[in-house]
Amino acid sequence: MAELSREQVAHLAKLARLALSDEELEHYAQQLGVILDSVAKVTEVATADIKPTSHAIEMTNVFREDEIRPSFSSETTSRNAPEWEDERFRVPRILDEE
């Protein structure tokens, strides 16, 4: 069912923001292909009449009241920041919007 090409794996790596070497791409293409072959088994029984389950325990309408709760101080927020400047997280340049 699923043969993954190197290009497909490269595309997945890009979507997932993983900078992989050519060697890794090759390796994962092979491994993922094997795994996908195995898990494709699900299609054997997943007929159209079966309702999919996203949540094992059925619950609905879990809400909280619209109430303000304490937030972090700027110091607390910054505590794990790799780079912090002018009360904000500093990140490398962003290429284009969205």
Place this chain on the structure above:
Amino acid sequence: MNLMAFDEAIEQFDPVMGLEVHVELSTKSKMFCGCRTDFGGHPNTHVCPVCLGLPGALPVVNAKAVESAIRIGLALNCEIAAWCRFARKNYFYPDMPKNFQTSQYDEPLCFNGYLDVDVVTDEGTKTYRIEIERAHMEEDTGKASHQGGQTGRIHGADYSLLDYNRAGIPLIEIVTKPILHTGKDAPLVAKAYVSALRDLLRALDVSDVRMEQGSLRCDVNLSLRKDATSPFGTRSETKNVNSLRSIERAVRFEISRQAAMLDEGKKVIQETRHWHEDTGETTAGRSKEEAEDYRYFPEPDLVPIAPSRDWVEELRNTLPENPAVRRSRLQAEWGISDHDMNSVVSAGALDLVVNTIAAGVSHTAARKWWLGELSRIANDRGVELGELAITPHNLFEIETLIAGGTLNDKLARNVIEGLLNNEGSISTIIQARGLTLVSDDTALLAAIDEALAQAPDVVEKIQQGKLQAAGAIVGAVMKATRGQADAAKVKELLFQKLGVSEE
């Protein structure tokens, strides 16, 4: 970039629009956590594990946001889903702490609605029905400010700074179905739709709907086709068109730009475009030819929402009168012209006038104050009318003092200035600024005598029947009392003294 004249473009092509509006709800707390939603405050101080996307944190839905979403849906004549889920929209971007947006995908809370919009054209007022595809719940992103390079611009920046105070504020995304058959009215229809939507949201009291602050944001999708029977053309998506006027201009611009391209035999590219308020142009952003793959799937951390039909009906009963219906009702009640009514609406003064009337002021006076003095001041200060520190009850008090002869128009304006500067109550201001009319006859007669003594020729003129000459004396008395005299009274005393009658 070539442009085709708008009229010619419309003659050759049929525009198809789609409008996506994002509305920030004015709930106290965020969509999925208890952090505050108000503007201001230091960066990154309205954040917690949830809205910072810290590992392990989990979202819990704000009940008020769901309630507001349902009310918006009902006001837009939508169906309300009996059961729906949140979904994750997966893409990486540094303003989104989890690198997915919790949104809704194929199960929106509200769907299949419409909004009727009145559009004033050269040929009179036309009503367009804008069909609503869906209104769904999602969360806002943080804010990036780009440092280095051209100020504030992403392009050429060296790095960016991120503030997540806005991340997680509840948003409702309202998406229209393709808006067809608007022809040359397209720009006006787009503007009128967003304007009507804004009025509706304001009447629902669910959002600040301040376009300039970004609490209401509009994306304009536009494509052209040969004629009304051709298949849709390729569309551009112009992001963040954030004023009513810009919406109209952006639609016009895109029509002219795309028409020129098609006319030259080029293809319109499916892409995001950025609107530039200063030049009135759009420029290309990221190409969407390689479609984004958001890998939506049901949000496992949140359970489905299944609003009971009873709850929905309860919320339907809380809906305010439809703004368009309400406007025509009020116009008839006040007996004013279309033009006068439009002035009230476009000044954003409708609710203020209504409330002022409710406080006991006549509609004429209420309109006079809000559209005159107060609009002028708001404009000078660059704030919304509603933000001025004056209440409908203040205006009622002022009107009462005028009727009782304690204040005249000029003094009333002085009082208003005091109110807007937060100088205290009206009586405090009158006292502190020494603003009472001199109604004491002796004092006024003394002032009249003084004035007459300075202008002996005036007495003669008046006695000869040239009554308009009295103006000079009244003026001199007003000046002497620093405006604190009742002009009518001065005139009356003057004529009495000189033994003439106005009739």
Place this chain on the structure above:
Amino acid sequence: MSELISKNAVELAALIHSGEVTSEEVTKVHLDRIDSVDEKVHAFLFVDKENAMASAREVDAAIQSGTIASPLAGVPLALKDVLTMKDVPTTCGSKILQGWKPQYDSTVVARLRSAGIVILGKTNMDEFAMGSSTEYSAYGPTKNPWDLSRIPGGSGGGSAASLAAFEAPLAIGTDTGGSIRQPAAVTGTVGVKPTYGAVSRYGLVALASSLDQAGPCTRSVMDAALLHQAIAGHDPMDSTSINTAMPNVVDAAKNQSIKGMKIGLVKQLGGDGYQVGVRKRFDEVVELLGSLGAEVVEISCPSFEYALAAYYLILPSECSSNLAKFDGMRYGLRVGDDGKHSVEEVMSLSRAEGFGPEVKRRIMLGTFALSSGYYDAYYGSAQKVRTLIAKDFNDAFAQVDVLISPTAPTTAFKIGDKVDDPLAMYLNDVATIPVNLAGNCAMSLPIGLADEDNLPVGLQIMAPVMADDRLYFLGAVIEAALESQWGHRFIDKVPAL
């Protein structure tokens, strides 16, 4: 070896409560034990000596003043490094979180604190709980105290090994596809995956949100019940938390008779692929159950054949999204920020460097399964299998009170044996996964050593949603019966380190 460290938690609690020993002493002997053996076992990633001693002293004071009545007050515990604890390093076994000190407590930690339980430190695990051997930890594998050349199971190998090595009498694990139960089985300890939603996930760094559940890891059924009771219960911070009263698991753990209990033997779990010695011990337990008056019948759950496949689609899908937040922007490892690389490049470099191969594999697998054009065939079908598995459980529980199977198909394998063979590694969870997919609860407890390798074998008991008490009801009786056969606790046979 101090006598104190070999005691069960319930005994330690009684000694502390009566004033015979202090929590401080008990905590100290466990910290000393960690000092002397953890070099060999590597159960811990971080030992929080100072805080542990400080909170032990606090609990002692509270016990003296009578302000704490919790049944486990003063007993130390090892916490899996996937749960946040304020200001204490939390790595999830990953390099990408090296140095991260969460600014908040998970609900589990908050409940442990309020129960007066002393947290000794954070235990090793497969990176982000992906694995069945703890070999995928970025900080090196944990060894099985029964044989240091073997794996302690995973992902919660550190928690289970800390119990078998007497470094802690209690531990917390998390179970997404067997990460509490399979380590319990291969280390001869007790582990329970509560009903999904019974224990708050707030502060549990998510692997697969719809499957993850924290639970107790102990050396006895009663200890597990007491710890279960301490951490379970509704939490408004977790939308999937169940808002009804929990069954009384502590009372259930006092049970002494299973006469008339109906027990189902799952036909699909236990045949081919199960080690001979595992099957032998399991068959003996089945006989034992009959002799104790239970009615044992075979039950067929045909959809269980598809559970592993569905699991390896649902888990990677959810995890690909859950792990997107690790991008080096707000916390954790950042690589390549040299002023030249763009934000996108820095994210990609950080993630490539910070994640290990198994995590990358699953992220890509999940990215694929969710991508347009493949969603319906993969993720969509897997969700339908979930429905079928829940139906199999429902049908089964209409006939029997609980289901049983071996917990894992084999005893502990050698470190390095399966590390490069993902499919072979995945098979370890074949018996534990169905419960996670359906949301119900299960326990693993030791039932003996396999003849061929003298390594522990675990029995899995599965019960319906919110019937966690049945696990303890049966588990307590089996434990008592086996201990009386052996004449000692199972854990007493673990070789000295």
